[in-house]
Amino acid sequence: MDRILVTGGAGFIGLNFVHHLVEHTEATVTVLDKLTYAASPEALAELSSDRVELVVGDVADASLVGRLVADHDTVVHFAAESHNDNSLADPSPFVHTNLVGTFTLLEAVRRSGARLHHVSTDEVYGDLELDDPQRFTEQTPYNPSSPYSSTKAGSDLLVRAWVRSFGIHATISNCSNNYGPWQHVEKFIPRQVTNVIDGGRPKLYGAGLNVRDWIHTEDHSSAVLAILERGRSGETYLIGADGERSNLDVVRQILRHVGRPEDDFDHVTDRAGHDLRYAIDSSKIRAELGWEPSYDDFEAGLAATIDWYVEHEAWWRPHKAATEAAYAAKGQ
Numbered sequence: 610m611d612r613i614l615v616t617g618g619a620g621f622i623g624l625n626f627v628h629h630l631v632e633h634t635e636a637t638v639t640v641l642d643k644l645t646y647a648a649s650p651e652a653l654a655e656l657s658s659d660r661v662e663l664v665v666g667d668v669a670d671a672s673l674v675g676r677l678v679a680d681h682d683t684v685v686h687f688a689a690e691s692h693n694d695n696s697l698a699d700p701s702p703f704v705h706t707n708l709v710g711t712f713t714l715l716e717a718v719r720r721s722g723a724r725l726h727h728v729s730t731d732e733v734y735g736d737l738e739l740d741d742p743q744r745f746t747e748q749t750p751y752n753p754s755s756p757y758s759s760t761k762a763g764s765d766l767l768v769r770a771w772v773r774s775f776g777i778h779a780t781i782s783n784c785s786n787n788y789g790p791w792q793h794v795e796k797f798i799p800r801q802v803t804n805v806i807d808g809g810r811p812k813l814y815g816a817g818l819n820v821r822d823w824i825h826t827e828d829h830s831s832a833v834l835a836i837l838e839r840g841r842s843g844e845t846y847l848i849g850a851d852g853e854r855s856n857l858d859v860v861r862q863i864l865r866h867v868g869r870p871e872d873d874f875d876h877v878t879d880r881a882g883h884d885l886r887y888a889i890d891s892s893k894i895r896a897e898l899g900w901e902p903s904y905d906d907f908e909a910g911l912a913a914t915i916d917w918y919v920e921h922e923a924w925w926r927p928h929k930a931a932t933e934a935a936y937a938a939k940g941q
Contacts, residue, residue: 617688619648629830668710678717700756707760732758736884789826815879817857820886825904849889850902
């Protein structure tokens with residue numbers, strides 16, 4: 610892994626992974642990113658230009674992708690449209706980036722022989738009942754419920770097909786919900802945190818009983834690096850940190866951290882087709898690769914994340930008003 614191409618490396622999860630690579634490896638990194646509204650090129654600018662180069666472009670641009678992949682021995686594919694609400698309003702960007710973009714990348718990898726890691730989501734498995742003791746495993750059948758999760762499921766299947774049909778060297782990871790620095794304020798935790806910083810009230814979909822399995826983005830990064838270093842070609846690894854919490858619990862924890870009453874929030878219109886519960890069984894990556902999360906205490910990780918947003922208001926402030934206006938127009 611001397612030369613690593615990271616697609617989507619200016620987005621939340623991707624840029625945290627780029628920072629992780631710079632800190633924990635000697636590799637040089639090229640980031641390919643379209644710089645859509647959720648990208649943070651300023652977070653990459655903090656890194657040495659000797660180690661990290663940003664190329665602005667579309668992962669579905671076959672000519673550009675072909676040239677970049679040919680110059681790198683490893684490709685980590687984060688690039689994706691990922692906001693469920695946006696996928697319900699307009700699925701077309703999700704089809705373009707998540708499906709056409711992945712196909713374009715796979716064809717370039719097939720020609721060059723580069724090693725590929727494809728980053729995906731637990732949402733491809735659908736959801737679990739709130740009282741179901743089961744968790745998602747690598748054997749769980751796919752059952753996506755939104756245009757976003759459907760296009761991610763399709764991209765996973767493309768990778769598997771290219772491994773079997775063309776013998777490319779690739780791995781897949783499906784991760785639970787990430788939280789941490791540099792996440793756009795449209796996402797659940799940053800939205801609630803920034804509402805509280807502004808003296809407002811958090812917004813909770815429906816009754817807030819939907820459960821997500823939270824993992825700090827630093828732990829996601831270390832897991833992906835472990836897969837790159839020790840993972841077996843053709844394998845899928847589920848990444849999770851045993852962080853199951855209901856949305857209601859998360860909001861209450863945020864309010865407690867800032868010293869406000871736990872009921873100081875508003876209920877808003879629930880999302881259409883809102884999945885009930887996600888839960889990851891990460892036994893395989895822990896047993897096979899020896900990976901363990903550092904943030905095994907969700908409350909501590911959330912507290913650190915809240916503090917980060919307090920300290921980095923200049924970064925998120927320009928996006929806040931437009932984000933809240935878009936949610937208000939939908940009654941959320």
